[in-house]
Amino acid sequence: MKSYSNKTPYLFIGPAITLLMLFSLLPIFVALIISFTDIDLAGIADWSNISFIGLENYKEIFKDPIFLKSIGNTLFYVVFGVPFVIICSLGIALLINFGQARIFKAFRLVFYMPSITNVVAVAVVWAYLYNPQFGLFNYLLSFFNVPAVPWLQDPTMAKVSLIALALWRAIGVNMIIFLAALQGIPKTYYEAAQLDGASNWKQLTNITLPLLRYAIFFVSITTMIGWLQFFEEPFVMTKGGPLDSTTSVALFIYRNGFQLSNFGYAAAGSFILFIAIIIITMIQFRLQKKDTDF
């Protein structure tokens, strides 16, 4: 028996659904349409200034040296960032899970803390740490007779420095996901293995890692999508410099959209990023399927 009117459910979902449609789904279509136009500030003011230019934006963007460079930088972030995040957060989760003393619960908090802090504040702090003259990092390195490192001044080093900062922020959430997965593994597996005299290393490679496969897969996909959208750290810390060596695709889109007001051009860039994300995710799902088949 139904005791409520037919309208009730729609009243409950109405506000949330409307907002989601307006700010998540509709924008996809708007982005696709404007990516075929030359809309800019004049176009916003008066729609008659907008003209349809077909694939021109897409053709041009692949000739844009800064866009090509930003693709290269983003790939650099993905290739080095994803494995580092997985290894560090998994390693820390394993160590924390290993301990039974109470202090190990406190370690969870310490490693989780960076991930809840404000990215701007954190980038400001790290920019100070990285400062070549007054920064703490170079001072600490000077104890070991390491010459001053140009953390944010050298094109390659700047990318590495940004990865270090993002890694620091990414460990927390992923560590918690791994910890939750580790706690889901039945203790009896380990007891059986210990009776057979399996070493810790054997237990890790033969029980823990295979059973964590789903968690590792989940973390690697979300981390990779995160790196593909890498934006705030380079935006606040380096503004994409030196010489655009830290400009990510997301930062390129932002800059073209909101600083140069080439909305159509930026929308084309964002669509390319979107498609890249979809393709990479699909490839990963394929690989994962193959992996579980045997």
Added chain:
Amino acid sequence: MKTNASNKALTNAKKSYNTQQWIAGIILALGGLLVSIPFIWMILSSFKPESEILQFPPTLWPEEFTLEHFTYLFENMNFGVYLKNTIIVVLCSFGGLFLNAMAGYAFAKYKFKGKDKLFYLVLATMMIPGQVTMIPVYLILNQMGLTNTMAGIVLPGLVGAFSIFLFRQFMSTIPDELLEAARLDGASEFRVFMQVILPISRPILAVQGILTFIAGWNSFLWPLIIANDESLYTLSVGLSLLKGQYGGNFALQMAGSTFMVVPIIIIFMLFQKHIIEGYTISGMK
């Protein structure tokens, strides 16, 4: 004799476990120290006078404590205004949380036409990257005349698919009999939601509430894009402005950062149990 030998093996295993636990603990302690350095350095530097910051070699503990940078933030920069705006954003996002809870409830407990399709649509929005919607949302807000207004800053992030999903998951476990009983007592649908559902959903509300607070406090992108006027800036936008204007004044920058980060750390410490266990509630396995 035999039990003696196995006892010995057991104590040996325990001993070796203890050594290994110590090693794990020491590695984690060193790693934890490394991870905490930015926080420690930020807080200590924010109390150092300008001259001490530029000193070489740097001091760890401030030789002279000063609050001048914090007062400077409020007296010479508009941090009071930024703080007010940030609090408004946080309050509005709690309104958004309420809308998410309502939608989650309807998806969990009502039968209606198009329910499954709508729910998949909600889930699909989770996969859309922010960079794709960034420009169109700006154009849509511009068309609605909401650029450079508080409404424009708040609206794009007000509701979230993931939050709706979590509410739905939690509320599906509430028994229907409870709702029927309240209805038989003559309670309206909205009252059932307010007085039966929400109190039961306290655990999920706690997790979501804390995460909403953190997200609102940290909100950066939409205030940055939408606000042209300094009177609408949030703390994070103000801080990035400060970095641009006072590039060389590290003590002031650290004071601004401390002011943003420390409240979040305190909230986190108070509610950490909810946050970390929230991941288990949300069924991330």
